[in-house]
Each structure stands twice: as C-alpha cells, then as structure tokens.
Amino acid sequence: MIGEAVAHLGVLLLRGIARLPYPVVRAIGEATGSLLYRLAAPRRRIALINLRLCFPDWSEERREQVAREHFRAFTRSFFDRFIVWYASAERIRDLVHLEDYDQLARHLGRPVILLAPHFVGLDAGGLRLQLETEAASMYAEQKSRVLNEAMTAGRSRFNGARMLRRTDGVRAAVRVIRDRVPFYFLPDMDLGPRDAVFVPFFGVPAATVTSVARLAGMTGAVIVPCVTRMTEDGYVARFHPAWEDFPGDDLEAATLRMNRFIEERVLEMPAQYLWTHKRFKTRPPGEPSPYAGTAD
Numbered sequence: 001m002i003g004e005a006v007a008h009l010g011v012l013l014l015r016g017i018a019r020l021p022y023p024v025v026r027a028i029g030e031a032t033g034s035l036l037y038r039l040a041a042p043r044r045r046i047a048l049i050n051l052r053l054c055f056p057d058w059s060e061e062r063r064e065q066v067a068r069e070h071f072r073a074f075t076r077s078f079f080d081r082f083i084v085w086y087a088s089a090e091r092i093r094d095l096v097h098l099e100d101y102d103q104l105a106r107h108l109g110r111p112v113i114l115l116a117p118h119f120v121g122l123d124a125g126g127l128r129l130q131l132e133t134e135a136a137s138m139y140a141e142q143k144s145r146v147l148n149e150a151m152t153a154g155r156s157r158f159n160g161a162r163m164l165r166r167t168d169g170v171r172a173a174v175r176v177i178r179d180r181v182p183f184y185f186l187p188d189m190d191l192g193p194r195d196a197v198f199v200p201f202f203g204v205p206a207a208t209v210t211s212v213a214r215l216a217g218m219t220g221a222v223i224v225p226c227v228t229r230m231t232e233d234g235y236v237a238r239f240h241p242a243w244e245d246f247p248g249d250d251l252e253a254a255t256l257r258m259n260r261f262i263e264e265r266v267l268e269m270p271a272q273y274l275w276t277h278k279r280f281k282t283r284p285p286g287e288p289s290p291y292a293g294t295a296d
Contacts, residue, residue: 029076054202069271085154121228125237
C-alpha cells in the first residue's frame with residue numbers, strides 16, 4: 001500500500017513537471033541523469049560493460065563519456081514520457097516530428113511490422129505515430145500497479161491503439177498484424193534463450209529473439225524500421241525503407257540482418273541506445289556472464 005501511494009505521488013509530480021516549458025523539462029531531465037550516473041553505480045557498470053564489449057577499440061574515456069551522455073538522454077526521455085502520455089496532440093506534434101512517413105504510408109492497408117529498436121526516443125516515436133494511424137505494440141508489465149496503469153493508458157490514448165502484454169505471446173501479435181494494424185515492435189532485448197538464436201551484435205554473440213522474422217513469415221508483413229532520435233528541442237521519428245526479400249528461408253540470417261541494421265543506427269547516435277540493459281546476459285553454453293557481480 002505504501003509503495004503504491006508513493007508511486008501515485010510520483011506520477012502526479014512527473015505530470016506536473018511535464019506541464020512546464022520544454023526547455024525546463026529538458027534541463028531537469030538532463031541534470032537528474034548526470035546525478036544518476038554518479039549514484040546508480042550498478043546501472044553505470046552495466047552500461048560500461050556493454051560499451052567495452054561492443055567497442056573494444058574505443059578509449060575508456062570515450063566509453064565513459066558515452067555512458068554519461070546516455071544517462072542524461074535516458075533520464076530526459078523518462079521525464080518527456082509524461083508529456084507524450086498526458087499532453088495534448090498539438091503539444092506532441094510540436095515535440096515529435098516525423099521524417100519520411102511516406103515509407104510507412106505506402107504500405108498501410110497491408111500487414112506491417114514497425115521495427116523500433118530500444119533508443120531513448122522509443123515512447124515519443126510510438127505516441128507520435130498514433131496521431132497518424134491506428135497502431136499496436138507490446139509491453140512488459142511493471143511491478144507497480146500505478147505505473148503499469150499510467151504506462152498502458154498513456155501509450156494507448158489515440159486512434160484506438162492496442163497494447164498487448166508480452167505474456168500474450170506471438171498469437172496475439174499475429175492477430176493484430178493480420179488485422180492490418182501497424183505493429184510497433186521492440187525485439188532487441190535479451191529475453192533469454194527461448195525462441196532466440198545467438199547472432200553477433202557488434203561482434204559479440206547475443207541471444208536475439210527471432211520474432212520479427214517469424215511474424216513476417218507467418219503474416220506476410222512488410223518490415224518498416226522506425227527509429228526515433230532525440231534532438232535538442234524534441235525528437236524525430238524516421239521511417240526507413242521497407243526491407244526487401246525478408247525474412248527469406250534462413251531464420252538466423254534474417255535475425256542477423258536485424259542486428260546489423262540496429263548496429264548502423266547505434267553508430268549514428270551511440271549515446272541514445274539502451275546500454276543499461278544486460279544485452280549479453282544469456283550466454284552460449286559454458287560461457288560466463290560478463291555481468292557477474294552486478295545487480296539486475
């Protein structure tokens with residue numbers, strides 16, 4: 001009860017901050033991120049481990065700089081989330097701009113999967129998309145009932161957006177895609193060995209779910225990547241050209257293709273990728289976890 005009451009007060013506080021002028025929200029988010037970089041030692045260690053694995057040729061100074069910038073960007077995006085969850089459509093349009101939307105628009109009316117990797121602007125791009133078309137996505141339920149309700153309500157308030165729980169599984173996603181509702185899909189986290197293959201991510205074997213390739217194969221969906229970039233004054237959600245000849249007949253090759261695409265986007269904005277996630281927690285048999293001694 002006490003925990004939920006605190007969560008409720010926290011949501012109210014964040015909603016209040018989100019009503020402030022955007023430069024103020026941005027400054028609060030970035031300052032809080034700088035503080036968290038110093039205080040959240042377990043997450044800082046995870047970020048640095050990931051960066052060492054992915055960029056062994058970088059200097060430690062550069063890796064620390066990117067990690068510090070990531071904490072600032074991620075925390076700013078957390079505060080921004082309460083703008084896109086609660087603000088008017090007009091304010092969201094001012095905050096988040098679409099780029100090359102025609103890459104998606106030409107495929108509306110047929111099954112579409114929007115590949116949306118875990119960059120800090122993920123929520124902003126997803127909510128902005130809903131102002132243009134009906135959409136669906138999948139989420140992991142939060143431990144806090146208050147936060148879970150705020151998140152699901154905030155992410156599904158325009159154009160009849162559909163939110164699926166991760167526990168609903170592939171069948172629910174297949175139904176949505178076959179209904180020709182664009183499916184905003186986030187498949188680049190380590191969810192364990194089930195339905196995953198080990199393919200390289202920046203040269204490191206990474207347990208990568210095969211869901212994108214399998215869903216495309218089952219539904220005939222076209223893959224249109226949507227990557228959202230944080231800018232000085234908001235976000236830009238860019239729609240990339242649809243992938244040709246995907247998934248093909250090789251599930252592992254299709255999954256590797258996805259990782260290669262995400263790598264290219266990471267190199268464009270390395271501080272904005274989700275480095276605090278244990279991307280390499282699941283290891284091939286006999287290989288130890290690189291995160292030994294770090295908290296979940």
